Amino acid sequence: MSESALWAKASPPEHEEELASLRAATLRDKHDYLEARFQPHHCDSCGHRLLVCKTSMRHTSIQWTAEAAGGCPELAGRSDGSGQPVAGCAKLAASIEEAARDGRIALPGGSGP
Structure with a gap:
C-alpha cells in the first residue's frame, strides 16, 4: 500500500453514530460553501443573473x-483560439465591485444587504 493511502487527516469513526454525524x-x-454564501447579482452591463460570494473586497x-x-456579450466576442470561452468578464467584475462598495452585495462583517 502506498504511503498516501495510509495517511488520513483524522482516524475513521469507530461508531455508526459518529459516521452519520x-x-x-x-x-x-x-x-454553506457552494450555496448559502452566494448572493444573486444582475450584471450592470448585460443584466444577466449570476451568483456571487464576496469574502473580502x-x-x-x-x-x-x-x-x-x-x-454574456463580452465572453461571446472572445476566445483563446482553442474554441473554449475565455474565463472572466471585465464588465461583470466592475459591476460586482460597485455593488460591493454600495452595499448591494454583502461582505463579511455585516456590510451590505
Whole structure:
C-alpha cells in the first residue's frame, strides 16, 4: 500500500453514530460553501443573473448560470483560439465591485444587504 493511502487527516469513526454525524456535518459544509454564501447579482452591463460570494473586497467567487455564460456579450466576442470561452468578464467584475462598495452585495462583517 502506498504511503498516501495510509495517511488520513483524522482516524475513521469507530461508531455508526459518529459516521452519520460526520456525513451530516459534511453536507452542511458543502451547502454553506457552494450555496448559502452566494448572493444573486444582475450584471450592470448585460443584466444577466449570476451568483456571487464576496469574502473580502479582494476576493470574489462567481457561479455562472448557463444563461449568463451563454449570453454574456463580452465572453461571446472572445476566445483563446482553442474554441473554449475565455474565463472572466471585465464588465461583470466592475459591476460586482460597485455593488460591493454600495452595499448591494454583502461582505463579511455585516456590510451590505
